[in-house]
Amino acid sequence: MEFKVNRNIFLDGIQKTLGIVEKKTTTPILNNVLLKAEASKIKIIATDREISLISDYEADIAENGEITLSAKKLFEMVREIQGDTVHFTKSANNIVKVTCQRATYKIPGLPADDFPSVADSQQVEFFNIPGSVLKELISKTSFAMAFDESRKNLNGVLLETSSDGKNHIWRMVATDGHRLAVARAQTADPCPEMAKGIIIPRKGLMEVKKLTDVHENVSVGIHKNMFVVKTENTILKVNLVDADYPDYKRVIPAEKGVSVTLDKELFLHALRRMNVVSSERYSGVIISIAPDKMTLNSTNLDVGEATEEIDITYSGEEMEVGFNVNYVIDAVSAISIDRVVMEVGVGLKPTLIKPAEGDNYLCIVMPLKI
Amino acid sequence: MSDLIFSLVSWPRAIVHIDGDAFFTSCEEAVHPELRGKPLITGGERGIVACASYAAKRLGVKRGVPLSDARKMCPDLIILPSDYETYSLFSRRMFAVMRRFTPDVEEYSIDEAFSDITGMRRALKASYEDIALRMKTEIERDLGITVSAGLSITKVLAKTASKHQKPAGITVIAGRDIARYLQDLPVGSIWGIGPATTSYLAKLGIRTALAFAQMPETTVREKLTKPGVEIWQELRGKSVYPVTSEEKSAYASISKTKTFSPPTSDADYLFAQLARNLESACLKARHYGLAPRKIVVFLKSRRFETAGSEAALSRPCACPLEVSGVIRKLFNACRRPHELYRATGVILADLIADECIQYSLFDDPVQAGKIRDVYAAADGLAEKFGKHTVHLGASHLMEKMGDGRRETPAVREQTKT
Numbered sequence: 001m002e003f004k005v006n007r008n009i010f011l012d013g014i015q016k017t018l019g020i021v022e023k024k025t026t027t028p029i030l031n032n033v034l035l036k037a038e039a040s041k042i043k044i045i046a047t048d049r050e051i052s053l054i055s056d057y058e059a060d061i062a063e064n065g066e067i068t069l070s071a072k073k074l075f076e077m078v079r080e081i082q083g084d085t086v087h088f089t090k091s092a093n094n095i096v097k098v099t100c101q102r103a104t105y106k107i108p109g110l111p112a113d114d115f116p117s118v119a120d121s122q123q124v125e126f127f128n129i130p131g132s133v134l135k136e137l138i139s140k141t142s143f144a145m146a147f148d149e150s151r152k153n154l155n156g157v158l159l160e161t162s163s164d165g166k167n168h169i170w171r172m173v174a175t176d177g178h179r180l181a182v183a184r185a186q187t188a189d190p191c192p193e194m195a196k197g198i199i200i201p202r203k204g205l206m207e208v209k210k211l212t213d214v215h216e217n218v219s220v221g222i223h224k225n226m227f228v229v230k231t232e233n234t235i236l237k238v239n240l241v242d243a244d245y246p247d248y249k250r251v252i253p254a255e256k257g258v259s260v261t262l263d264k265e266l267f268l269h270a271l272r273r274m275n276v277v278s279s280e281r282y283s284g285v286i287i288s289i290a291p292d293k294m295t296l297n298s299t300n301l302d303v304g305e306a307t308e309e310i311d312i313t314y315s316g317e318e319m320e321v322g323f324n325v326n327y328v329i330d331a332v333s334a335i336s337i338d339r340v341v342m343e344v345g346v347g348l349k350p351t352l353i354k355p356a357e358g359d360n361y362l363c364i365v366m367p368l369k370i
Numbered sequence: 371m372s373d374l375i376f377s378l379v380s381w382p383r384a385i386v387h388i389d390g391d392a393f394f395t396s397c398e399e400a401v402h403p404e405l406r407g408k409p410l411i412t413g414g415e416r417g418i419v420a421c422a423s424y425a426a427k428r429l430g431v432k433r434g435v436p437l438s439d440a441r442k443m444c445p446d447l448i449i450l451p452s453d454y455e456t457y458s459l460f461s462r463r464m465f466a467v468m469r470r471f472t473p474d475v476e477e478y479s480i481d482e483a484f485s486d487i488t489g490m491r492r493a494l495k496a497s498y499e500d501i502a503l504r505m506k507t508e509i510e511r512d513l514g515i516t517v518s519a520g521l522s523i524t525k526v527l528a529k530t531a532s533k534h535q536k537p538a539g540i541t542v543i544a545g546r547d548i549a550r551y552l553q554d555l556p557v558g559s560i561w562g563i564g565p566a567t568t569s570y571l572a573k574l575g576i577r578t579a580l581a582f583a584q585m586p587e588t589t590v591r592e593k594l595t596k597p598g599v600e601i602w603q604e605l606r607g608k609s610v611y612p613v614t615s616e617e618k619s620a621y622a623s624i625s626k627t628k629t630f631s632p633p634t635s636d637a638d639y640l641f642a643q644l645a646r647n648l649e650s651a652c653l654k655a656r657h658y659g660l661a662p663r664k665i666v667v668f669l670k671s672r673r674f675e676t677a678g679s680e681a682a683l684s685r686p687c688a689c690p691l692e693v694s695g696v697i698r699k700l701f702n703a704c705r706r707p708h709e710l711y712r713a714t715g716v717i718l719a720d721l722i723a724d725e726c727i728q729y730s731l732f733d734d735p736v737q738a739g740k741i742r743d744v745y746a747a748a749d750g751l752a753e754k755f756g757k758h759t760v761h762l763g764a765s766h767l768m769e770k771m772g773d774g775r776r777e778t779p780a781v782r783e784q785t786k787t
Contacts, residue, residue, distance in 0.1 A: 150682050177684055177730040251731040284726045324728055348735035369727040369735070 001065020017046035204238030390481030391537035627715030642767035661686035662718035
């Protein structure tokens, strides 16, 4: 195997694998990336057996071949190298020589045959979804995912689709049991049909998000219990969580709570000021609602107290409700327009937070009894 | 801190450690003078020795020995069931005597306490040695039991001192005497140095407490964890552990376990025991305003094998009624049908202040609120009529069958009023 590749392109390619290669593994080869040189492309493949990333980059191939090398060391070496082109040569005994200008590294590799096989994606049926749309679905819901090893189904997001032939709807849901976020998007191109939604695990979802950060031209497919994302030069495969998602529609309040409309930025800044006095033990904010006025108060025995009044649109009876301030901040931050509606549940019922217009997003937050 | 050896000032602080001698049997001897000096053990209801009197210890009967073995070693052995009410009464009286001298008394366990008597020389018109001696003598005179006392300048050293002459001894380790007391002391017998650290230190060539105390600071910080460094400092006479006199309110976990005899495989009885442990643990948690995020259930078999399982709660909760379903699942997960068990236990772990309740979307807050109200009322009744006046149906068997012993009560128990 022998090839030359642009240093910056290669460095970027290796960097993308660092989130996937296992840091603590009992199988040493999973610390490695597989490099495959063929047909004027260099292919970089990384996997942790749950997530696989396959990327192609332009390269000047002198001799086809393949080898696996430590992802972390390769990244550090290429990062320190100066010059435009890096030259790779594999010699006998799986030793790879990496040369650039007058610097040379020699790294022992492990044979490519020992690398876990990454299922090929020939049969996957792909559906277009703009990267920005997928990214927004993720960023509007991922904050609500659970961190709980014992509830695997909640440590990820639920992705559902529906279509009436004309309107193709994608819906992403996340909940940790205390709050639930639902984001919805519509695409011009058809969406995949699913009998029931799929659960994409946290780590895989974060990799999907990284792809959507830089690629707009994205398509996705579901194949053999895998969620597959494709961009111009990359294929990402994420094993799905094999579990049932709770019936989230059941917790969306059927009856409308007490509706309050307010300015998003004003509300968010006030909440952040409350958050300054909160700690892990006391993270509550008490929201008191009166005609055209909302009062927020956070009291922490260890730190102090914060109070603030903001103007709202409301003409009903006075009421009071407590929340974990971080949950409200997360819910409001995800809203992309200026006006926010809060439908406050009465009597320890959940509260709904959504944009004043449109139905692309809603978040349900369970109150805190203070 | 320098590597200069130990404290040059004799009494930068003065800390007394009082440790009851064979505390449970001593209490029995105090209550029943006719037993005095006889080979005596408590723990009859558990089937193993909980505490052996010095007369029994001389015959080789030690804590943790099965009763059948103990009887073989000593045919005249007097076996008593544990009487924790009496022991805790003696315990409270012992602490009360210590508080005559200073309010800074830390109740470390049922039969051990630290007290900080720094600066009390003038007020009590006595030297630190005399204060410690008076503390010990007054406990022995008022309670009719013997205790060992240790006086030194840190808690670790005071505890080392009280162990130095047992029973009924008093040992004073002043700053300048530290090295003399540590030179022959195996490092493993220092308070806080467990078997793992002992064998680790042995690999570094450290076998005595003195060798440990003389290790250079850089080596200690490099090789040991924070508690190790703290013990090292305490041994060198630098006090880092304060005597904390306030009542304990910050618990990381609460554990309740109860042994019964004979061992049984009766699922209903076992679950009743478990449910009662749950109720006791929850009662304590509620008393301190705490609620667990995690619950552990364990069963101890006749052969002393422990099987356990644990679950995370969707919301912190210290109401047995709400978590009894979880307990049942955990119980079923770790119980083997024909195994004979001798003890059950519950651990409430990951405790947090039960003040702000974050309900779950999949919860019924109204129902949960009502259950809290029920327990608030039950706690009120418990204060008036005794613990567990209101209890789970599952633990009701405990009321009918007694809470530990199912054999015929001992003569002493039958005659007890």
